[in-house]
Each structure stands twice: as C-alpha cells, then as structure tokens.
Amino acid sequence: MIFLKRQLPLAITFVMGVAFALQYYIPHPVSEEAITKVSDWMKIISGFALVLGIASVFHVHAVKIRRQAPGWGYSGVLFAAIAITMAVGFWSGGESKADGAQTAFGWLYDYTMVPLQGTMFSILAFFIASAAYRAFRARSPEASVLLVSAVVVMMGRVPLGQFLVPWTWNVTQWLLNVLNSAVRRAILIGVSMGSVGLSLKIILGKERSYLGGGKDQ
Amino acid sequence: MKAFSRRMIAIDRRIIFLLIALAVLLPLLNPFGLPIKVSPEVKAVYDYMDALPERSVFLLSFDFDPSSKPELEPQAVALLRHAFRKNLRVIAMTHWITGTGLADNVVAQVAAETGKARGKDYVFLGWAPGGYALIISMGQDLYKAFPSDYSKTPTLGMPVLEGVRNLRDVNYMVSLAAGGAGIEMWYVFGKDKYRFEMAGGATGVIAPGLYPFLRSGQINGLIGGLQGAAEYETLIGRKGMAVAGMDAQSATHFVIIVLVVLCNVFYFALRGDKGKQA
Numbered sequence: 001m002i003f004l005k006r007q008l009p010l011a012i013t014f015v016m017g018v019a020f021a022l023q024y025y026i027p028h029p030v031s032e033e034a035i036t037k038v039s040d041w042m043k044i045i046s047g048f049a050l051v052l053g054i055a056s057v058f059h060v061h062a063v064k065i066r067r068q069a070p071g072w073g074y075s076g077v078l079f080a081a082i083a084i085t086m087a088v089g090f091w092s093g094g095e096s097k098a099d100g101a102q103t104a105f106g107w108l109y110d111y112t113m114v115p116l117q118g119t120m121f122s123i124l125a126f127f128i129a130s131a132a133y134r135a136f137r138a139r140s141p142e143a144s145v146l147l148v149s150a151v152v153v154m155m156g157r158v159p160l161g162q163f164l165v166p167w168t169w170n171v172t173q174w175l176l177n178v179l180n181s182a183v184r185r186a187i188l189i190g191v192s193m194g195s196v197g198l199s200l201k202i203i204l205g206k207e208r209s210y211l212g213g214g215k216d217q
Numbered sequence: 218m219k220a221f222s223r224r225m226i227a228i229d230r231r232i233i234f235l236l237i238a239l240a241v242l243l244p245l246l247n248p249f250g251l252p253i254k255v256s257p258e259v260k261a262v263y264d265y266m267d268a269l270p271e272r273s274v275f276l277l278s279f280d281f282d283p284s285s286k287p288e289l290e291p292q293a294v295a296l297l298r299h300a301f302r303k304n305l306r307v308i309a310m311t312h313w314i315t316g317t318g319l320a321d322n323v324v325a326q327v328a329a330e331t332g333k334a335r336g337k338d339y340v341f342l343g344w345a346p347g348g349y350a351l352i353i354s355m356g357q358d359l360y361k362a363f364p365s366d367y368s369k370t371p372t373l374g375m376p377v378l379e380g381v382r383n384l385r386d387v388n389y390m391v392s393l394a395a396g397g398a399g400i401e402m403w404y405v406f407g408k409d410k411y412r413f414e415m416a417g418g419a420t421g422v423i424a425p426g427l428y429p430f431l432r433s434g435q436i437n438g439l440i441g442g443l444q445g446a447a448e449y450e451t452l453i454g455r456k457g458m459a460v461a462g463m464d465a466q467s468a469t470h471f472v473i474i475v476l477v478v479l480c481n482v483f484y485f486a487l488r489g490d491k492g493k494q495a
C-alpha cells in the first residue's frame with residue numbers, strides 16, 4: 001500500500017515535473033503532441049475537481065444542518081437552491097436557450113444568478129465607504145502617504161476629479177505607471193521565485209503535503 | 218468641538234450608506250456628462266484593433282461572472298462594437314462557468330445590433346474545463362479543445378473559423394478578467410507560447426496589479442474598470458453604459474474623499490485633546 005500511496009505519486013510527480021518543465025523549451029512535434037495529450041488529461045481532471053467541489057460543499061453544509069450550527073438555515077437554502085437549479089437544468093437539457101427562446105434554466109440564470117451576484121458585489125461600495133471613513137486615518141507618516149495617494153488617484157480616475165483638479169490625471173498616471181508598477185513587479189518577482197522554489201521542492205519530493213496525511217505517510 | 222468630533226467619528230454607518238446611495242442615484246437620474254479623458258493604455262488597445270485588416274481574427278475571453286458585470290460588460294460591449302464595425306471575425310469564450318450565459322447574451326446582443334451572423338461573423342465557444350490546460354489545448358488544436366460551439370454547432374467547417382487551426386492564427390486577443398483565471402494565465406500559457414498579440418481588460422480593483430505586464434510589453438494595452446470602458450466608448454464614438462455610469466462613480470468618489478477628509482479632521486481634533494491630557 002505504501003508504494004501506491006507514497007512512492008508511485010512521488011515518482012509520477014518527479015517524471016511529469018521534469019518532463020514538462022523541459023517540454024516548454026522543445027518545439028518538436030513529439031513534444032507538442034505530449035503537451036496536447038496531457039492538457040486533455042488536465043481538462044478531465046479539472047472536470048473531476050468540480051465534482052469534488054460539489055461533494056465538499058454538500059459535506060460542509062450537511063454537517064452544519066445536522067449539528068444545527070448558527071446559520072444552519074442558510075445551508076438549507078443552499079441545498080434547496082442546488083436541488084431546484086439541478087432539476088430545472090436537467091429539465092431544460094442544460095440549455096439556456098432553445099429555438100431562440102429562453103428556457104427555464106436561462107431564466108433562472110438571468111433573473112436570479114445575475115442580479116444576486118451583482119447585488120453582492122455592489123454592496124461592497126457601501127461597506128468600503130463606511131470602512132474608509134472609520135479606518136483611513138493619517139496615524140503615521142506611512143499612512144499619510146497612502147492617504148494622500150489614495151485621494152489623488154480617486155480624483156484622477158474620475159471625470160469630475162479631472163475637471164476640478166486637472167493635475168490629478170497626470171499624477172495618477174505617473175503613480176500607476178511608475179511607483180505602482182515598480183512595487184508590483186517586485187512583489188511578482190518575489191512570488192514567482194517562491195513558486196519556482198515550491199515547485200522544485202514538490203518535484204524533488206521534499207514537499208509532500210499534497211499527498212495527504214495518514215499513518216502510511 | 219471635541220464632543221462633536223467624538224460624535225461624528227462614531228456616526229451611524231447607515232448615514233454613510235445613505236450618502237453613497239444618493240451619490241449613485243442622483244447622477245444616474247440627472248447626468249452631468251463631463252468629458253472623458255483617454256489614457257494611453259486604453260488608446261493602445263483601440264489603435265491595435267483599428268489597424269487590423271478586415272476579417273482578422275479577434276479572440277475575446279470573458280473571464281468573469283455576473284458579480285463583475287457592471288465594470289466588465291461595458292468593456293465587452295465596446296470592444297465587440299469596435300470589432301464588428303471593423304468587420305473582424307470574433308471568437309468569444311469564457312473560462313468562468315458562471316459567466317457563460319452572460320457572455321452569450323452580450324455577444325448575441327451586440328451581434329444582432331450590428332447585423333452580424335453566428336457562425337459566419339462570430340462564434341461563441343462557451344466554457345470548457347481546464348483553465349490553463351484549455352489554453353494549451355486551444356494552442357495545439359482549436360477544434361479538439363472546442364469540437365462544438367455553445368449552441369452545439371460543430372466548429373469544424375464554420376465560415377468564421379476558416380483558416381484558423383489554433384491560437385497561432387489569432388490576430389488579437391483581449392481577456393476581460395475579474396480575477397485569477399484571466400490576463401496573466403492568457404499571457405503565460407497563450408501569448409508567450411503561441412505568439413499572438415494581446416491586451417487586457419480588468420476590474421478597477423485588479424487593474425493596478427497588471428501595470429507591470431503593460432510596462433514590459435507583455436500586454437499591449439489595458440482597460441481598467443468602468444473608467445477604462447468609458448474611455449473605449451469615447452474612442453469608438455458610441456457612448457453607452459460606462460459613460461453613463463461615470464457620473465455616479467465621480468460623485469461616489471467625491472463623497473468618499475469628503476468623508477475621509479472629515480474623518481481625519483475629527484481624528485486630529487480628538488488626538489490633540491488626548492495629547493493635552495497626557
């Protein structure tokens with residue numbers, strides 16, 4: 001069992017990791033065919049990840065309902081919504097339109113999913129305003145710099161600000177293109193180096209947490 | 218002053234919510250229509266699209282879902298209007314399963330408005346799993362990645378895809394992204410490997426994070442948030458949802474700026490008080 005649980009996954013990870021790191025630099029038809037085949041496998045695995053996600057959601061919320069944890073009623077609503085959406089989806093053959101007309105599934109998407117998600121996101125504007133009022137204070141020199149930059153960018157990114165204080169447009173462009181780019185680039189390089197390091201650790205079998213826990217590990 | 222400052226700092230947040238609601242609503246009812254300045258990053262996208270010869274292949278990836286609709290749908294509409302006006306062949310798709318219906322509606326609506334036909338002038342491929350693996354797959358063989366379009370029509374033999382085998386045959390690509398599966402992924406697994414020119418469109422929140430890609434030339438242009446969409450609408454000379462929304466955004470920004478300034482005035486008034494007490 002230890003071979004299947006530990007040595008085989010480590011061997012597959014090593015071989016695939018090395019092979020496809022090299023594949024990127026080999027523009028040969030065999031190499032291209034290999035990446036095509038493996039990308040098909042990855043698409044199939046991604047499909048299974050969806051099933052795994054649904055199973056995980058079911059498990060988490062079923063436990064919540066069974067234990068009657070605070071807010072368990074919302075979990076009930078979630079199950080009802082999933083059941084209704086699946087039933088309507090199967091009934092409509094998974095199509096949002098049929099013969100040019102909207103199906104029940106399409107209606108459910110357009111008139112529940114779209115407005116609900118839009119509402120969730122737009123509520124953020126209200127909370128951001130409230131949080132900015134309470135938290136955006138010049139408590140230190142660093143916070144003052146952030147505060148001034150934020151005010152200038154907020155002015156420079158909207159027509160009213162550009163109209164009232166025209167120089168904010170140029171300063172905003174400079175902040176975004178120079179200071180912001182430099183800092184973001186530094187973060188990106190740091191994150192990328194970290195990713196390379198972690199990938200090497202996984203390929204070489206130093207990092208094994210992806211294999212999961214258990215007595216055999 | 219101190220008592221007033223203390224009261225104002227602890228103001229009921231519902232008052233702030235009301236101010237924001239008014240700042241959004243009033244300009245929508247009574248627009249003041251200030252001119253929109255166009256940034257070089259948006260102009261670059263417009264210029265590249267405008268210079269493409271007729272029937273060039275333009276790939277638009279809707280990498281968002283309805284939560285980002287207010288910012289990214291106007292960008293999509295403006296880009297599609299420009300592409301159809303230039304008589305480009307449009308291939309649309311999405312990496313976000315929850316954005317499929319939205320993307321289909323937007324493409325169909327703009328195509329109908331400009332008199333373009335599905336299968337001949339445009340195709341909506343829909344969604345397929347895989348993320349970056351899907352991009353690699355499209356880079357190898359578009360017809361294996363998407364054997365049929367969203368309306369179940371086989372892609373092989375479609376007039377709109379004539380001469381298109383994979384991503385190498387795409388002339389220009391724009392990813393409209395609201396998060397992870399978007400512009401960076403298209404660059405790393407698409408443009409860098411299959412050599413097509415691309416730009417990005419993003420929500421206001423993630424746009425600043427994409428400037429390093431813009432400055433290095435990895436993307437040739439960037440449309441950021443509702444402001445970016447409004448700039449594109451100005452460039453194509455067809456004002457739409459974004460220009461209409463910019464007045465509300467202007468007013469909201471101003472309310473937040475005033476609130477932040479007031480909050481700091483009250484904060485310093487109270488801080489001075491604390492200093493004296495010490």
